[in-house]
Amino acid sequence: MSVLKSNKARWAMTGVVLVAGVLMWHRAPAEKGAPQAAKPALTVVTATLKSAQWQQTLQANGSIVAWQEAIIGAEITGVRIADVLVSVGDEVMRGQVLARLANDTLQANEAESQAALRESEAVLADASANAARIRKLFESGFVSAQQAGQAVTLENTARAKLDAQRARLKVSAQRLAQQNITAPDAGVISARNATVGAITQPAAELFRLIRQGRLEWHADVTADELGLIKKGMKVELTTAQGKRVQGVVRAVSPAINQQTRYGQVLVNLPADTELVAGMFAKGVFLAGEKTATVLPQSAVMLRDNSAFVFVVGENSHVLAKKIITGRRQDNLIEVVSGLSLDAQVVDTGGAFLVEGDLVRVAGRAQ
Template identity: 25%
Template structure:
């Protein structure tokens, strides 16, 4: 009997132990589930460190390369091309003959004009002699006053005819001189659009260009600078040029001037740079990358654009406190660089800024930091 009571007591004790263990396990599981549910409500965030903008920033813009001077050569007289002396790629000097035009009509007109001038000078000589003689005979009444006046008038008319013929000869001589096409300055021939025997018409509206001469001893670089950087383009700005044909090399260019006005169609400032090209390494008409090193007007803080919070209160940024709570900042935005933005007020350097903050994030809210903080910047 005593043994049976003892066995019953042991079974009861085991039942109590098992029941207690089960209750404890269920309580722990419920607590764990509650903790997991609470943790699930805490947002997981990643962050970056707000950086102070450098003392100078590099702005890269496309540029167009043009020669120092470029002249399109047209004929100034009509005729046929007799001969050309230079071709594309040839270096020429100022005044050098590029080609000759055969203009027989102009040559004949000049010969006729010279003959007319000789006849006018002979007639003028006779008229002047007659006028002088009649004036000498007038005191002795050998001739009448009317005859003297008539002789003087005829002499003046003959002198005017001489002057007119002289001007015509000079005009035709000038036209004949245009039969030789000369270089306007030292340079290189970049285009030849004519050949021997071609019919030549004078003027830019009556025929194609004959030659193009470019001075490439130095080059002009034209750049369109966006409005946000326009005020920073001063004579102290350093510009480096990078050409695709010279990878790894940088060429220093100097500011010549700016348009001092924005172009309304694209809100950009036209900037002209100058670069030496005495060695002839660079070619006009090409493309270059222009690297400007510009000091910021109002240095601010740089953060990713994905960190901005757009709310009714205004633009805000969320940062992390050391105990992993959220702190909201009212900010003043500066320039927008696309992926990054400039913050002028409301944020200090090196603050941990939350990326892609949830729209429901509030000040003081506890958050968890992602273990895979892949966006973190040192």
């Protein structure tokens, strides 16, 4: 019995060894094979920096104002306003009557001056005739030299009074002519204070006129930007309503405001723009074209307030590079620094990558 049990044990051990050998024989080829290659995390399209001619611009804010305003008042005071012929917004011509003053008092004053003039003429005629008669009597010895001198003095006095009365009549005629308040230039009425029945006062403003209807844009710019703006430069304005207007720089302020540290640029605007004085507008100064190195905006990502791109290395692993960006136009963005011209940048899909990821490049963006 002991011999039989020993034989069974040996056969069992032999079977285990044979099974283990077969398993190891089947497994050996797999272990000898090459290791499997890593799979790309993403298939990407790359882009490189390109040169583009972009318009160099400077942005500013400002207000629409009148080119020049004329303040119109009455040249004579103490006279009632009889009629007002224009209102705010009316276009007027040079010399057009804006308002009329009551002329009854003015006409009476002129008539009085004319009567006084005729009286002075009669007094002078009488004094001249009397002086001529006294001269003849003096030559004949019938009157004294003193009497002759008095006659001449009376004649000269009468002549002086006549001249003074002529001047008064001229003043009366001018006052009568000033009964009409007229426009000193063509333009648009921007303010009206004249009221029928009111009495004209010294230095009182009755109307305000935007001369020739011309408006301009006063832009506030920093000291650094002021040096870049030149007379004659083109400007594009955008109003709060979205209306676009083209203008031209008329003048550049030669000084900076000490409180605000801003300078002003005056921009001529074309007529018939439907703009209104006092409006706020944003503007862009077109400073000429300048070469820019650009990338598609889809290739640039923002993280922690910084811009960066993923650059594909020689081994197809991506590396994050921080860049400094500038202007944007359409779907492109300017790269100021931080990237070489030949760098292959991931165009799309960068948001799904992390530094060191393996990618497969499918092509280049056009």
